[in-house]
Amino acid sequence: MKKRTFIKLSSALMTAPLFSPITGWAAGDKLKNWAGNLEYSTEKLDQAKSVAEVSALVKKYPKLKVLGTRHCFNKIADTKDQFVSLVQMKEDISIDANSKTVTVNSGLKYGQLSPYLHEKGFALHNLASLPHISVAGACATATHGSGDKNGNLATAVSGIEMVIANGETVTLSRAKDGEKFNAAVVNLGALGVITKVTLDIQPTFMMGQYVYQNLSFDQMKDNFEKIESSGYSVSLFTNWQSKDIAEVWIKQKITDGKPLKAEPEFFGAKLATKNLHPIPELSAENCTDQMGVSGPWYERMPHFKMGFTPSSGVELQSEYFVPRKNAVDAILAIARLGDQVGPHLLTSEIRTIAADNFWMSPCYKQDSVAIHFTWKQDWPAVSKLLPVIEKELAPYNVRPHWGKLFTVSPADLKKRYAKMADFRNVAAEYDPKGKFRNEFLDLNIFGS
Template sequence: MHKRTFLKLSSAMLAAPLLSPLSAWSAGEKLKNWAGNLTYSTDRLTAAKSLDQAKVFVKQHAKFKVLGTRHCFNIIADTSTELLSLKDLHEVISLDAKAKKVTIQAGMNYGQLSPYLHGKGFAVHNLASLPHISVAGACATATHGSGNKNGNLATAVSGLELINAKGDVIQLSKEKDGDTFNGAVVNLGALGVITKVTLDIEPTFSVRQYVYENLPLDQLKAHFDDITGSAYSVSLFTDWKNKRFNEVWIKSRVGKDKPFEAKAEFYGAKKSAKNLHPIAELSAENCTEQLGIAGPWFERLPHFKMGFTPSSGKELQSEYFVPRRNAVDAILAVERLHAQISPHLMITEIRTIAADTLWMSPCYKQDSVAIHFTWQQDWPAVSKVLPQIEKALAPYNVRPHWGKLFSIAPSVLQSRYERLDDFKKLVETYDPQGKFRNDFLSKNLYGK
């Protein structure tokens, strides 16, 4: 039996600059997502402080959505009816050191979980570029870090607890529920209220992070696999100007596999002698430590520190996945649009992700490359560029990130998920009346 710890994390550890939903409304402000590009469509929010309260809420409401840490840029978590928050449910339920599993409440984010795990001698296999996101929300949308051999964050999930539309508590596990479990992990908020998540963990480890500047595009064309496979996690940043990658962030596990040799030059790029921000004009103060200084995994795998606003703050984001075998062709297709992209762009990040078996993951059964765009907050301009990017990537069966901005037609999007019909049947099982369905799901999963 798992030892129950119920460790309540200290308020000091949880401190973050982001305004909570309840605080925002109490001050008379409309609730927005963290970047400020989306205003939610209702001011009716309930914060559950226990599993029983969440069950009562589900039974009492005919239609609602669960609101997490508000890091999505589209309306995947929006509704005009009711919002439910589980932000107060952020405890560690159990840590099974022998089985290497941790079970947490769904309101916990990676910035809260990671120091706890490290203190107990454990880690998760990877992290996204920022630690502010909730574990449940990140896994539900197939959010990811980088690394040729690293699956997205949802691939660490080995168990789920959820409340279905009837208000019943359902337990699912990788061990007992097989392929159905693969359908439930990247759930897009369609199956119910996720209340607990169990993650596979591993012994804690250290990482060294180096940044190189000005990698020629020609080098990427000739050596893509070598570059992205040079360390545990590699990210390439470009503004699509001058046929180069402005920065290459290389995160190397200490004592894992072949160590990264941090020479002065890396495929034509020069090693930086100072800490950098992915957006060169911004201060590196809020970025994780570089210059090869070893540190705990959770202080190096993200690009941004927990105690600071991530990225640039006021921005828009889009991201597209294509098979890794098409990576170079896809990157070159985007580069040909540099004149249309660069005027509205802050930075693009390119990462690799290993294949998985999760039905609604963009990396389902295919090693993938993700091309991420951080845009200036100018939606009229960005909305004209996205269709051009999607058209250029269409030959590679491009799939968008579920929580970011895209304009791919529903019929096209649906055709790119071979397990979509199975997922709809699973949704029918847990939510036959569409209690958890909103405009985003209606359009993209069921629309024409």
């Protein structure tokens, strides 16, 4: 293989993504996020087709934000002023086989990048539960997959290119820029417009997944470490109202071409006899194949297929990270709220994530467990439940997912992010007048 290979993705794939950034706007409706729970504060949107055009737009507007795949459930990416979209930028993918990296346009989705990497013999270390999100947006918010040894998606980043507030293009790398790089990768959209991302890659591999049903909370409590280390990636799904974890999804690498073999029981849980959806009432049609069927890594690590609506679609989401050492206590604390939480849930997922070095990552310097809530779209009810959940998790210095719904106070966030003041200093260096800030960032990051 040559040192570098390039591809230009088909225009049809790039101009008609599942989450088109201008779908609602182009139809004359209000521009909304993917789930429809958030109406953005402006319809002003410019398209950039090159880094030069990004630079020109950054110089033109005193305030702006990037509009990505719109999968955030809160106002972290909102603006009252001006949006810029990168979806029409040149779609080159550059693989460097010697350094085992790939450099991509930041607006590219994982579901577009992954099949090409596999075709060329490469893979990423992990993927989120759905492949429809953009590389830059996912990394900027510390979005993650699962696995004891797997860091969030941002841990694959070895370099970034961004346009800062004065219109200049800046590049940072893991190898050369040390702590400033650690500040910039999980950037929350506060430092500039990310235009390219370089990711670590590895040789491609095949995977299979099995699902087990009805794992008791007692077994979970007594065997949590063994359960979570039983696969490359493990997810536990529950509604918190029964005495069982409803589903255990175990994703495993296939080595030497040998098919996976699943035992009929897993800590008392029974092997599923058909494909399942994390929301039991929904068809598994949209889900990646189970039953141990072999497939490429990118068709097994996500829970949902690229060409389908993931999850429920009409929903709200919250997610909370606690230190791995507190996992069982935190899970049992939520279980005690089952009668309050359960009626408003579609499902809840528990996953493990390895520690990283990114200043604003919920997993900064700590192996973590994430407790995710996929809610029915009833914000009045959910808004009352979040403070209750956060109070139960407060003893474990809980950190919320930056792109999902939470009510943790700015004062508590400041206490739980040791490098927040340093992050503000880096932001001031790249964006001294707050061009990329918005109401969310001013409240939660830059407030006094």
